[in-house]
Structure formats: structure tokens, C-alpha cells
Amino acid sequence: MSTVSTQPAPLEPLSQGQDRVVNDFSIQVATANGSGSQSSNNVLMRSIFQMGVPISGKNLFPSNIMGLPTWFTIRASKDNYVARKKEIDILIAMNPETASEDVRSLEPGRVVIYEQRLKLSRLRDDLIFYDVPFTKLAAEIVEEARLRKLVANMVYVGSAAEILGIEMSEVESAISKWFKGKAKAVSFNVKAARLGADYVRSNLPKKDPYRVERMDGTRGKILIDGNSACALGSMFAGVSVVTWYPITPSSSVCESLIEYLEKYRINPQSGKATFAVIQAEDELAAVGMAIGAGWAGARAMTATSGPGISLMSEFVGLGYFAEIPCVIFDIQRVGPSTGLPTRTSQGDVLSAYTLSHGDTRHIVLLPGSPFECFDFAGQAFDLAERMQQPVFVASDLDLGMNNWMADPFPYPQRPLDRGKVLSAEDLEQAGEFARYKDVDGDAVPYRTLPGTDHPLAAYFTRGTGHNEQAGYSERPEDYQDLMDRLARKPQTAKKLVPQPVIEGPEGAEIGLIAYGSSDVAIQECRDQLRRDYEIETAYLRIRALPLTHHIAEFVSRCRVVYSVEQNRDGQMGDLVRLEVGAEAAKICKILHFSGLPLDARFVTNRIVESENGKND
Amino acid sequence: MTDMASTATPRPRKVNRLGLAMTEYKGLPSTLCSGCGHDAITSQIVKAFWEMGVPPHNVAKMSGIGCSSKTPAYFLSTSHGFNAVHGRMPAVATGAVLANRNLVCIGVSGDGDTASIGLGQFCHLLRRDIPMVYIIENNGVYGLTKGQFSATADKGARLKTGVVNSLPSIDCCALAIEMGCSYVARSFSGDPRQLVSLIKGGLSHNGACVLDVISPCVTFNNQPDSTKSYPWAKEHEELLHQIDFVPYFEALEEVDYQEGESRDVRMHDGSHIRLRKLERHYDPTDKNAALRMLHETRQKEELLTGLIYVNPSSKNFIDILNLHETPLTQLPEDQLRPGPEALQEVMQSLM
Structure with missing residues (x-):
């Protein structure tokens, strides 16, 4: 049984000689918490979405109300990858506190759009810099200092839109949507965005490869x-x-x-x-x-x-x-x-x-x-x-x-399932009622609700030991019977809970098990493995506990199963190991627990390292 | 059922206005120590619910953990009961009452369950003025764990074992008033007549009703110098007033008292609490006076009993939340699940 530890993954290199990277990049906006950047970040994200480009937006924020640094990451992906991407392609640096560190952490060839006063271009000579006097431009629109800060944020949206080729009409409609048509707010935010775009157009020629081009990847989608x-x-x-x-x-x-x-x-x-x-x-x-x-x-x-x-x-x-x-x-x-x-x-x-x-x-x-x-x-x-x-x-x-x-959520088709509840009429017909008796053999008893007008309805609910009639009991047999019945409940539950989703070719030797928000990173990772390393994988996504029979079957047909999760100990991996018994040694844990969302390259690298190790 | 309203004054009858005998309001035999004050309270709960003609199936009996919390098994055996976890009965009761506003909710708790582990939930239940009768069976001691002091034990009190309590006690009545409770009373398990009227008053009230009932623990805390003992309570009990209760379904007899000697409080359901003046002049609707009185009698080491504070027109949490008249538990699916056009509208707004 091996556990692959968390190591920083190598960064994705920018392919040499690429002069056009279309609809495939990540933007990180660095601001201070409470500076109103939520509006501008959302407008920028939504403008790209409205250009038809699939996106995701992730907010990395501190436990703080105002002042501490916060980062918002937008990933645009023509291929529909919406997991976190570790590499930042475009940094919008608004926060003096973190600007130097943020700039230093970029890979060569990346882009920095920054507040002119921060003078960041002195820090590196292998990046593409665009300096914009956001605050100065904002001052042209509003005088009040606090408001100016908010507006400065919308100026960077305009500048970024101009640099990337996002149509101003989409920025304007995103502003209108965000501010719910409030005329005054819409008006000066639109003005700010236009000002940011105009400045770029007149002063800063395009030097970087990243572009947004209209596509049809978001029609009918919701955010x-x-x-x-x-x-x-x-x-x-x-x-x-x-x-x-x-x-x-x-x-x-x-x-x-x-x-x-x-x-x-x-x-x-x-x-x-x-x-x-x-x-x-x-x-x-x-x-x-x-x-x-x-x-x-x-x-x-x-x-x-x-x-x-x-x-x-x-x-x-x-x-x-x-x-x-x-x-x-x-x-x-x-x-x-x-x-x-x-x-x-x-x-x-x-x-x-x-x-x-x-x-x-x-x-x-x-x-x-x-x-x-x-x-x-x-x-x-x-x-x-x-x-x-x-x-x-x-x-x-x-x-x-x-x-x-x-996709828009479909209206639920099934009527509500209110479970086994006996009405006064049911009780009259049955002529008896034992609250904790397994009548149907599925370990689930019948219940009555307080207020039911029938002499048989009442029972006493307690956290102490009880018998089938809900009476207090310390009798060993009553306790054991009750606990045995409760232990059988998962057998019934297994048939009712969402079943796992299993993908990938039948013959794949390498299996992946994951759950929850990891799914998008796993999907991307499987594409990376196929494209970059010619590794085919099967994938089982757990959607509920208790685990179902699918788990053992899946593990049994794989040579190795990488169990990927976002905690230190591989908690689900342990449950899977218990479930598969003798085949537990096949489970190899890949654990990501930095507090940041899982990224695909991390998992891909771990699997490749592990597979190479095996071949040595 | 109200056509029996014409019958005369309450005389214990064989059946109540629902045609039920008092035995139908009883529960299982008590397993508490013989002579326990709690059993005396249980008897008055049975009597009050029977005399009021509360339909047993509509009652929810709630409790936490401890000797007192066992007692709901000893009354109203045809009502649903819920023995929750220690100190957390208020939360469970709150959920149940909001879910089904037609339930008549009675909670029985002890001084440990209420004033120590459950103090926070007790306070917040009262802040929300959840409509229920909350009885604290107060003996100043933990019985089930064999005799440790609770937070209502008086400073300087001495247990049979010789242990002396060095911390001040919590006055549940004063606390309840501060927290916004709209019906606060204190009684003594050895005073059944007063107790039954106070319980009935609580049942007629449209908010939280706290009854702090001194209920001696005959096993661990009944030595004569204990302020929670029978001998001490009998000797120190000070009645605020004589209490009579006239339910809404019985005629209110005109009584010719001297000015200032009697006072009727009209309750939410139309019942009346009739308070007859004893030595002192006391207005139970005056919150400040109530708190002052509690502080004074405490200093004088008197056990003051009676209706300490009432606001008969208080607004409870159900009123504040403006809940549907039909209990939430009885709403049909078409009222619980908005139609497809609602989902459509939300989806449109997210595009």
C-alpha cells in the first residue's frame, strides 16, 4: 500500500513560439478584502462567459472583513475544463501588499496588468507588463475616496477586456446584470470600464498571446x-x-x-x-x-x-x-x-x-x-x-x-417521498402499532406523528434503550435486536442512494476513485494522461455513503486504483480499503490538502511518477 | 364541546368535557424514589390537563435528561413523548412546536438540565417566547448521578455528605423574566392547589410559561437545613396571592370582593386567572416590580410562590414568523414545492 505525498507539482510550461492562445488561460486578480472587487471580478468573469467561453471563478479569500489580501481566479477554457489551474497566465495586480510576491511567482512569459503606481515592471524582465493608472482614471469619474477605490476596480475590467479582446458590449451587459439595472451604479461603472479600455487602446499596444474570441460554449448555461x-x-x-x-x-x-x-x-x-x-x-x-x-x-x-x-x-x-x-x-x-x-x-x-x-x-x-x-x-x-x-x-x-x-436544473419529476408514516385511518385498519418493529423486513419501521388522533398513535421517543414498542428497556436482547436492525438499514439505503458513476474503458488497468468537487480536476487529469502520456484510465466517482457493491467490482478489475481526495489521511481511501478486503493493497492514495481546490496537473503528475516508479 | 360552558363551578367530575376520565390522562407507574416531589407535580399535571380537557393526542411531552426528565412517562400515556438529550429539550421543543403549531407542548426539566447544561437553550427558548409549559422540577441537586450540587443550590447549602455549596444560585424565575418569558411562576410540589392553577394558566397562555417548582429530593437533599427540602419550604413559603383558575369554557362567577382585594387576568384563550390579595399588594403584569420582589424575597430567604409575572397579550415566535395557520407538517405538496415556473424564473436569472 503506498501513499503518494503532497509535493509541489511542476508548472505547466507555456509552449514556445505560441503567439496566439485563444480561450485558454487563467486570470488572477489580486486585491484587498473588502475593497469591492467582488463586483468587478464577477463582471470580468461574466463578460467572458457571455462571449461564449466556458469559465469558472474561484475566490481565495482570508478570514477577515477588510484589508487582508484576496485573490480571485478566473479560468477560461475552450475545452470546458473548470477545475483550478495552478498556473496564472494573467495577473491583475491591484494590491500593493502582495504585488511583488505575486509577480515573482509567475512563470516566464506571463502577463501582468497593474496599477501604474506600483512600478512592478522593475521586478522582472521576462514578463509582459501593462501599466494602467487605475486610481488616476477613477478620479476622473468620482471624487470621493471610497467610491474611487470601487470604481478603480471596474477600470481594470475595462483594461483587461481591451487587452484580451472581450467586447465592450458584453462588459456593459454584465455590469447591468450585476447591479440589477440600478441606473446610477450602472452608469458610472460603465464609464469606468470604458475609461480603462480607452486608456489601453491609446497607450498600450498588444504584446501578449492571450485572447478571448467569441465561441458557443456557454449558450443556455447558468452560473x-x-x-x-x-x-x-x-x-x-x-x-x-x-x-x-x-x-x-x-x-x-x-x-x-x-x-x-x-x-x-x-x-x-x-x-x-x-x-x-x-x-x-x-x-x-x-x-x-x-x-x-x-x-x-x-x-x-x-x-x-x-x-x-x-x-x-x-x-x-x-x-x-x-x-x-x-x-x-x-x-x-x-x-x-x-x-x-x-x-x-x-x-x-x-x-x-x-x-x-x-x-x-x-x-x-x-x-x-x-x-x-x-x-x-x-x-x-x-x-x-x-x-x-x-x-x-x-x-x-x-x-x-x-x-x-x-445546465439549467430540470424541475423535479418525482413526488416527495414522505416515508412510512401511519395516519389515524392506517392505525384503525392495522389495529396495532409498534414503533420500532421491522414489519417489512427492510429494517425501516413505521412511525406516527404527534397530533395523530388515534389511541394507538402515541409512543415515547428516547435516546435510551428501547424495545419494539418504544418502551424503555435495558434488556440485553432488546438492545442487541435494535442495534442489529439499525445495522441492516444501510442494506436498504444502498439501493436508494445515488449510485456511483463509472466511466472509462472496460480494459483500463489504472483506476481512479474520487468524489465531490474533485470531479472536474479528475476529468481533466484523465484527458492529460491520455493526451500527454497515452495512459487510459477507468474512473469511479463515489456519490454516497454507504459504499455500494460497485466499489469492489471496480477495484477487482483494475491493476491499481488511485484514490484521490482532499484531506491528509485519505479518509475515503480507508473506507474503500475496508470495502475491498484482500484487494486493499491495490489502493494508492493521492492526497491534496493545501486548502486550495484540487488541480488536474497535481493528480496527473502523481500518477505518472507512481507509474514510472513501478516500471523502473 | 363548549356547550358545557353553562355547567357550574369546577367540581371534580368523573369525566371531563371531552368525556374522558382522569385515568386516561395518567401514565406508567413512577420509578422515582417514594415521596419524590416530582411525583406530586406529575399528579397536578394529570389533573390540570384533565380538567382543562386538553385532547391527549394533541399533546407533545418533552424532556431532557435527569430524574425530572423521566416523568413525562408517568403522565398522559396516549400523548407523544420525547426524551431528548441533556439540557437540549428547548431546541427539540422549538422545532416540534414550529413544525406543528397545533401541538400543546409541555416540557419537564430539572435544575441541572435547565440551569447548568441547558442554560443557554433555556434562555433562547424564552427569548423566542415559544408557546409551551416549561416546568422546572427544582431540587438543587443531581439525583441520577447520586447527589452533586446543581446551579440552583443556595450559597452555603449543605448536602447530607457535608459538602457546602460556595457559589451563588441561579434564580430561574428572575432569569426567565429578563429573557423575555411572558408567564413566570414559582410553586412548591407540596402546594398542589396553587400548582394546578398555575399549570392551567400556562396552558391558556400564548407564549412560554415557566414554572419553577421547588420539588424536594427525598434521597439526597431533604435535610431540614436544605433550602430545597420539604421542612424548609413548608416553613418559608410565602404566598404572593391565592390563585384560582376559571377556564374559558366555564362561567366566570362574579365575586364581590373589596376594591383591590382581587384581580382577574384574562388569558389569551379567554380563561381567567383570579388572584386574591394576601398581605401585599402585587401586580403580576409589572415586570420591574416582579424583579424587585424576587430580589427582595431572596435576600429575606423567603420562598415566594405564585404568579410572578404575566403578559397575557405577548406575541410568540409563531406570530412573529407569521406562520401559515395550517401546521407546516400538514401542508400538502403543492404548497411546499413551488411550481416549474418558479424554477424557470430562477434559472433565467442565473443565465
């Missing part, structure tokens, strides 16, 4: 972050009780959900809400409320991140043992402890899967795209009620907070 997609999925799954405690990077799940709910789930005539949102006092209360609401029969959810998961541990065990539905979104960030609160990770796999003391196993859904965030959110509510247990949706900061392209 969305995974957290908004989770929120939409929850609303269309009929969520009615939402409890939360603010924590980065999960807050925007509930914040967007509140926005959507207020728009679509309040009766316009009566003003009455078909939902309750509670900002709780802490994560313990948040999950406790969700469990109380789930018990009462509502579709209930909470959203959190690693520290919140730790706090929820006791309650989640209650939910498992007393068999109460609720949905928990875990938007993972870097741990342990407070860790790197604004960086991405897949470090909660094991803790979410087995959260709480004693023997516990939870269902964990692992969306790999915004569409899956939407779709799995819906499935999570169905599963929670069908299986009567807490269900996790484990996303991460990269998927949750960054900008992703997607």
Missing part, C-alpha cells in the same frame, strides 16, 4: 454556486423548517434559501409563510430544532461546517438511535479545530459518516457539481424520511462558494 443550488434543491424538496447558525462556508446555503423562500413560499395574499427559519443560538440548538421538527413531521434541515458537525455529534446520535429524519448540509472547510476557515477540504468524510458515540452509521451524499447539489438536496429529504435517520449532504467550500457553470 451558480453549490450553496445556492443546495438551497434551491431544498426549497423544491418542500423544506419547511430551516435551522442554522452562521459559519463559513455554509452560511450562504441558508442565506440564499431565505431569499428563495421569501420569494416563493409566502402567500402573497395572506403574507403567511409555509416555512420557519430559525437562526439558532449555536449548532447544538440548530440540529436539535431540526430533529424536533423532523420528529413532528416537517421536512427539516440545518447547514453547517466542520466545527458545527463536531458540536452536533450528540444530537445526531440521538437522531440515529431514535430514528428521526433531518437533513444536515456540511459545507466542508479545512480542520481540525478552526483550521483554515476560508479554505476548502474534504476532511469530514469519516466524521460525518460515523458522527456520535457508540456504533453509528449515517447516510452521506457527496454532490460533485451544482446540479448534484440541487438534486441530492432533494434526494436527501426523501432519504431522511424514507430511512428515518439524519442524512448528510457533504459539499465543500470550493463547490459551495465558487462560481460554476451548469
Whole structure:
């Protein structure tokens, strides 16, 4: 069993003699947190998107409100690669604090568009420099200092657009969209962008190879972050009780959900809400409320991140043992402890899967795209009620907070699955009711909701030992029977959870296993391996825990399986090893845990090194 | 059912207005120590719910962990119950009540469950004024773990083992008032008449109702010098007023009291709490006076019981959230899932 350690991957060299690189580059904008660059970054990204070029936008931000450096990376890719690309092709340097370091870290031949006052061209003679007096130009539009800073950001959008060949009309429509048509804001931001473009046109001849040319790669696509997609999925799954405690990077799940709910789930005539949102006092209360609401029969959810998961541990065990539905979104960030609160990770796999003391196993859904965030959110509510247990949706900061392209989400076709709930009529017909009895042989009992008007309906819910009738019991047989039944639940769940996606030729010797936001990097990596090294790979993307039979079958047909994930210990790799037993030695872990999103070249290099090592 | 309103004053009858006998409001036999104050409280819960004619299937019985938290098994056996985790009953109750606003929610907790591990959730439940009756069975000691002090034990109190409490106690009533609770009362498990009226008052109230009930632990904290013992409570109990409760479905008898001797508080559901003046003049709707009174009696080492504070027209969290009249749990799919045009509109905005 080998583990490939994290080493800095060699950078992608710029091919010699390339004088035109079209629709295939990355831009990094370096600014200070809180300087209003969110607007300008989004406008720049959206302008390229509107030119029909596939893009992704990733925000690398500090745990800070104002002042610390922040970087926004836009990747444009005619080939639809939207994973993080490690190499920066175009740097827009606005932040004096980081400018020198940012410039020094570029590969030769790359481009720097920078604030003239920073005098960066003195630092290197192997880069292409464009200096623009952003602040001075901004001063021509607005006098007020704070506003000038904001406007200066839009000036760089205009300059970059001119250098790259992005049509000004697309910049203008992106501005109008971002500022939602607010006339005044639109007007001076458009003015700023034009000023930036005009300056470049009159003063700075094109010296670099990067170009945006109109193509047809984004027609009909949407731009969305995974957290908004989770929120939409929850609303269309009929969520009615939402409890939360603010924590980065999960807050925007509930914040967007509140926005959507207020728009679509309040009766316009009566003003009455078909939902309750509670900002709780802490994560313990948040999950406790969700469990109380789930018990009462509502579709209930909470959203959190690693520290919140730790706090929820006791309650989640209650939910498992007393068999109460609720949905928990875990938007993972870097741990342990407070860790790197604004960086991405897949470090909660094991803790979410087995959260709480004693023997516990939870269902964990692992969306790999915004569409899956939407779709799995819906499935999570169905599963929670069908299986009567807490269900996790484990996303991460990269998927949750960054900008992703997607096809518009289709309207859910299946009716809501509210699970095995007995009404008063059902009870009358059955003539008996035992809350924790496995009537159907699928390990899932029937439940009743408080308020059901039938003498048989009531039962006592408890986290203490109980028998089939829900009575308190310390009898060894009762406890063992209960635990055995709970242990059988995953057999039923395996048939209901999203099954893995398996791609690649049947005969490929090399297998890849990954999950969640790693998918886009893995797709690109497989193309790199095929194109650059003639290595064919098979790929299994895990989409849920518990693991299904597909895993063992997949591993069995491969010579080696690289298990790629974004945590230090290879948590999923360990679960896979347990699953495949004797073939565990085939699993080779590739682990990326810098807090930055996974990039394809990192994985490709690891696999190539490992395969070369084998051939030596 | 309200046509029985014409019948005269409450005399214990064989059946209540729903036609149910009191036994139908009972639960399993108690497994607490013989003589435990909690069992006396359980009896008054049974009586109050029966006399009020609360449909048992509509009741949600909530608790945390501890001796007190076991008691929901001993009343209303045809109601759903939820024995949650230690100190976290308020969260579970909040979720349940918001999910189904028709539930009549009663929570039973102890001084450890409420004032130590659950203090935060207790406070926030009251801030939100969640409509429920929250009973603290307060004995100043942890029973199930065999006799450690809790945070409501008085400073200087001595356990049977000789251990002396050196920290000040938390006054759950004063805290509840500060937190925005709209119905706060203190009682004693040895005063069933007062207790049953206070519980009924809580059931008629449109917000959180906290009943801090001194409920002696006969095993670990009933020595005469303990401020949470039967002997001490009996000797030091100071009644704020005599309390009668007249439910909305019974006629309110006109009583000819002298000016200032009696006061009726009209509750949210139309019931009345009738307070008859004893030695002191006391207005339970005056928040500042309530807090002052609590501080004073505490200094004087009096056990003040009665309705300490009430705001009968408070707005609870359900009102504030403007929830649909139909419980969220009963909304049909077409009200929970917006139509395709809504998704279409969102998708369009993201293009």
C-alpha cells in the first residue's frame, strides 16, 4: 500500500513560439478584502462567459472583513475544463501588499496588468507588463475616496477586456446584470470600464498571446454556486423548517434559501409563510430544532461546517438511535479545530459518516457539481424520511462558494417521498402499532406523528434503550435486536442512494476513485494522461455513503486504483480499503490538502511518477 | 364541546368535557424514589390537563435528561413523548412546536438540565417566547448521578455528605423574566392547589410559561437545613396571592370582593386567572416590580410562590414568523414545492 505525498507539482510550461492562445488561460486578480472587487471580478468573469467561453471563478479569500489580501481566479477554457489551474497566465495586480510576491511567482512569459503606481515592471524582465493608472482614471469619474477605490476596480475590467479582446458590449451587459439595472451604479461603472479600455487602446499596444474570441460554449448555461443550488434543491424538496447558525462556508446555503423562500413560499395574499427559519443560538440548538421538527413531521434541515458537525455529534446520535429524519448540509472547510476557515477540504468524510458515540452509521451524499447539489438536496429529504435517520449532504467550500457553470436544473419529476408514516385511518385498519418493529423486513419501521388522533398513535421517543414498542428497556436482547436492525438499514439505503458513476474503458488497468468537487480536476487529469502520456484510465466517482457493491467490482478489475481526495489521511481511501478486503493493497492514495481546490496537473503528475516508479 | 360552558363551578367530575376520565390522562407507574416531589407535580399535571380537557393526542411531552426528565412517562400515556438529550429539550421543543403549531407542548426539566447544561437553550427558548409549559422540577441537586450540587443550590447549602455549596444560585424565575418569558411562576410540589392553577394558566397562555417548582429530593437533599427540602419550604413559603383558575369554557362567577382585594387576568384563550390579595399588594403584569420582589424575597430567604409575572397579550415566535395557520407538517405538496415556473424564473436569472 503506498501513499503518494503532497509535493509541489511542476508548472505547466507555456509552449514556445505560441503567439496566439485563444480561450485558454487563467486570470488572477489580486486585491484587498473588502475593497469591492467582488463586483468587478464577477463582471470580468461574466463578460467572458457571455462571449461564449466556458469559465469558472474561484475566490481565495482570508478570514477577515477588510484589508487582508484576496485573490480571485478566473479560468477560461475552450475545452470546458473548470477545475483550478495552478498556473496564472494573467495577473491583475491591484494590491500593493502582495504585488511583488505575486509577480515573482509567475512563470516566464506571463502577463501582468497593474496599477501604474506600483512600478512592478522593475521586478522582472521576462514578463509582459501593462501599466494602467487605475486610481488616476477613477478620479476622473468620482471624487470621493471610497467610491474611487470601487470604481478603480471596474477600470481594470475595462483594461483587461481591451487587452484580451472581450467586447465592450458584453462588459456593459454584465455590469447591468450585476447591479440589477440600478441606473446610477450602472452608469458610472460603465464609464469606468470604458475609461480603462480607452486608456489601453491609446497607450498600450498588444504584446501578449492571450485572447478571448467569441465561441458557443456557454449558450443556455447558468452560473451558480453549490450553496445556492443546495438551497434551491431544498426549497423544491418542500423544506419547511430551516435551522442554522452562521459559519463559513455554509452560511450562504441558508442565506440564499431565505431569499428563495421569501420569494416563493409566502402567500402573497395572506403574507403567511409555509416555512420557519430559525437562526439558532449555536449548532447544538440548530440540529436539535431540526430533529424536533423532523420528529413532528416537517421536512427539516440545518447547514453547517466542520466545527458545527463536531458540536452536533450528540444530537445526531440521538437522531440515529431514535430514528428521526433531518437533513444536515456540511459545507466542508479545512480542520481540525478552526483550521483554515476560508479554505476548502474534504476532511469530514469519516466524521460525518460515523458522527456520535457508540456504533453509528449515517447516510452521506457527496454532490460533485451544482446540479448534484440541487438534486441530492432533494434526494436527501426523501432519504431522511424514507430511512428515518439524519442524512448528510457533504459539499465543500470550493463547490459551495465558487462560481460554476451548469445546465439549467430540470424541475423535479418525482413526488416527495414522505416515508412510512401511519395516519389515524392506517392505525384503525392495522389495529396495532409498534414503533420500532421491522414489519417489512427492510429494517425501516413505521412511525406516527404527534397530533395523530388515534389511541394507538402515541409512543415515547428516547435516546435510551428501547424495545419494539418504544418502551424503555435495558434488556440485553432488546438492545442487541435494535442495534442489529439499525445495522441492516444501510442494506436498504444502498439501493436508494445515488449510485456511483463509472466511466472509462472496460480494459483500463489504472483506476481512479474520487468524489465531490474533485470531479472536474479528475476529468481533466484523465484527458492529460491520455493526451500527454497515452495512459487510459477507468474512473469511479463515489456519490454516497454507504459504499455500494460497485466499489469492489471496480477495484477487482483494475491493476491499481488511485484514490484521490482532499484531506491528509485519505479518509475515503480507508473506507474503500475496508470495502475491498484482500484487494486493499491495490489502493494508492493521492492526497491534496493545501486548502486550495484540487488541480488536474497535481493528480496527473502523481500518477505518472507512481507509474514510472513501478516500471523502473 | 363548549356547550358545557353553562355547567357550574369546577367540581371534580368523573369525566371531563371531552368525556374522558382522569385515568386516561395518567401514565406508567413512577420509578422515582417514594415521596419524590416530582411525583406530586406529575399528579397536578394529570389533573390540570384533565380538567382543562386538553385532547391527549394533541399533546407533545418533552424532556431532557435527569430524574425530572423521566416523568413525562408517568403522565398522559396516549400523548407523544420525547426524551431528548441533556439540557437540549428547548431546541427539540422549538422545532416540534414550529413544525406543528397545533401541538400543546409541555416540557419537564430539572435544575441541572435547565440551569447548568441547558442554560443557554433555556434562555433562547424564552427569548423566542415559544408557546409551551416549561416546568422546572427544582431540587438543587443531581439525583441520577447520586447527589452533586446543581446551579440552583443556595450559597452555603449543605448536602447530607457535608459538602457546602460556595457559589451563588441561579434564580430561574428572575432569569426567565429578563429573557423575555411572558408567564413566570414559582410553586412548591407540596402546594398542589396553587400548582394546578398555575399549570392551567400556562396552558391558556400564548407564549412560554415557566414554572419553577421547588420539588424536594427525598434521597439526597431533604435535610431540614436544605433550602430545597420539604421542612424548609413548608416553613418559608410565602404566598404572593391565592390563585384560582376559571377556564374559558366555564362561567366566570362574579365575586364581590373589596376594591383591590382581587384581580382577574384574562388569558389569551379567554380563561381567567383570579388572584386574591394576601398581605401585599402585587401586580403580576409589572415586570420591574416582579424583579424587585424576587430580589427582595431572596435576600429575606423567603420562598415566594405564585404568579410572578404575566403578559397575557405577548406575541410568540409563531406570530412573529407569521406562520401559515395550517401546521407546516400538514401542508400538502403543492404548497411546499413551488411550481416549474418558479424554477424557470430562477434559472433565467442565473443565465
